[in-house]
Amino acid sequence: MDRKERIFVIGSDGQLALSLLEAASARNITLEAFGPPSVDLTNPSSLEAPIRNFKPTVIVNAAAYTAVDAAEDNEDLARSINATGPEVAAQIADELDIPFIQVSTDYVFDGTKKDAYVEDDPTGPQGAYGRTKLEGEDLVLSAANKAIVLRTSWVYSPFGKNFLKTMLMLAKTRDELGVVADQVGNPTYAPDIAEAILAIVEQIAQTGWRDEFRGVFHLAGTGTASWHEFAEAIFEAGTAHGLKRPHVKALTTADYPTPAKRPANSRLDCSKLAETFGVHLPSWEQSMVMCVNRLSEAGELG
Numbered sequence: 001m002d003r004k005e006r007i008f009v010i011g012s013d014g015q016l017a018l019s020l021l022e023a024a025s026a027r028n029i030t031l032e033a034f035g036p037p038s039v040d041l042t043n044p045s046s047l048e049a050p051i052r053n054f055k056p057t058v059i060v061n062a063a064a065y066t067a068v069d070a071a072e073d074n075e076d077l078a079r080s081i082n083a084t085g086p087e088v089a090a091q092i093a094d095e096l097d098i099p100f101i102q103v104s105t106d107y108v109f110d111g112t113k114k115d116a117y118v119e120d121d122p123t124g125p126q127g128a129y130g131r132t133k134l135e136g137e138d139l140v141l142s143a144a145n146k147a148i149v150l151r152t153s154w155v156y157s158p159f160g161k162n163f164l165k166t167m168l169m170l171a172k173t174r175d176e177l178g179v180v181a182d183q184v185g186n187p188t189y190a191p192d193i194a195e196a197i198l199a200i201v202e203q204i205a206q207t208g209w210r211d212e213f214r215g216v217f218h219l220a221g222t223g224t225a226s227w228h229e230f231a232e233a234i235f236e237a238g239t240a241h242g243l244k245r246p247h248v249k250a251l252t253t254a255d256y257p258t259p260a261k262r263p264a265n266s267r268l269d270c271s272k273l274a275e276t277f278g279v280h281l282p283s284w285e286q287s288m289v290m291c292v293n294r295l296s297e298a299g300e301l302g
């Protein structure tokens with residue numbers, strides 16, 4: 001990486017922000033992460049001074065309102081964090097003539113497609129979270145010429161809240177639990193997303209900006225799972241660390257009602273990313289085992 005690169009990250013303690021901090025520090029890359037109250041997407045006027053003072057060569061937005069069910073009752077707040085705040089950040093990037101990387105979600109799709117989704121498939125969010133994230137994609141692409149939207153899915157990591165950590169916590173107290181088996185997607189390890197973003201930044205630094213970099217790209221872990229299969233694999237990995245393995249009943253979506261509707265299929269075809277940037281994520285099984293091992297080493301499984 002060109003040592004002159006300076007990466008400004010919006011969001012400081014989420015799964016992706018923490019993964020970016022770790023990946024950059026391991027590689028000696030200048031990257032700083034900024035969150036509320038100093039950089040607050042609900043207060044877009046807070047963005048300008050910290051960004052300009054930092055003199056970034058690229059901005060990565062790793063912040064979002066990610067509480068899928070709570071978003072149903074808080075859509076205005078979700079919109080300010082997922083859409084209108086990022087629009088202002090993208091406008092600033094455009095004024096500085098630097099790339100702006102926005103992270104988005106598989107939940108922009110309605111889930112009715114049989115095959116994996118490609119970037120220009122029709123969207124159709126099923127809930128407020130997906131709706132506001134889709135608005136964010138459009139606003140960012142309109143605001144900044146050098147805008148890259150990376151849609152990822154089912155993110156897990158040792159950090160923050162995620163499905164993998166929820167399952168490992170439930171395994172401590174439950175002999176049996178039910179998990180939906182009729183929603184399929186691509187589990188994605190946040191540290192893998194962070195490595196991919198750094199590789200994209202490096203590619204841009206090497207070749208200079210190219211028109212083909214602008215637009216939407218799918219970026220997800222390799223391989224498919226249902227939430228039920230993902231849970232079973234997590235428990236299997238846990239047994240290597242002495243965790244007891246609960247029985248996992250396969251549920252239908254109707255058996256597990258939630259405020260927000262989720263897509264039945266949200267598998268993402270990531271070939272455009274591989275063709276454009278040469279970036280390909282590891283298999284989710286491999287990364288999931290690394291994540292469980294890491295939690296164990298940190299004493300967080302006991």
Ligand SMILES: NC(=O)C1=CN([C@@H]2O[C@H](COP(=O)(O)OP(=O)(O)OC[C@H]3O[C@@H](n4cnc5c(N)ncnc54)[C@H](OP(=O)(O)O)[C@@H]3O)[C@@H](O)[C@H]2O)C=CC1
Pocket residue numbers: 010011012013014015016017035036039040041042043061062063064065066081103104105106133152153154155156160161
């Ligand atoms: N988690 C997932 O399963 C998936 C996530 N994504 C997308 O990936 C990206 C990263 O997600 P992930 O790291 O998992 O999210 P997290 O929920 O782990 O973190 C979200 C981050 O956003 C910050 N944030 C919230 N509100 C504001 C605000 N008003 N101003 C500035 N920062 C704020 C939070 O800060 P604080 O803690 O201080 O509130 C937190 O650091 C997001 O764009 C998300 O939509 C896409 C697909 C799946």
Ligand SMILES: Cc1cn([C@H]2C[C@H](O)[C@@H](COP(=O)(O)OP(=O)(O)O[C@H]3O[C@@H](C)C(=O)[C@@H](O)[C@H]3O)O2)c(=O)[nH]c1=O
Pocket residue numbers: 066067068105106107152153154155162163166177178179180183227251256258262
């Ligand atoms: C905890 C739990 C969940 N479920 C179901 C509910 C849901 O259909 C599915 C996943 O549950 P969660 O609520 O943990 O995951 P969810 O919050 O829907 O995860 C999503 O987050 C946002 C931010 C994204 O962008 C998406 O890509 C996706 O990762 O599993 C069970 O069936 N049993 C359980 O015990």
Ligand SMILES: [Mg+2]
Pocket residue numbers: 066067068
């Ligand atoms: Mg959730």
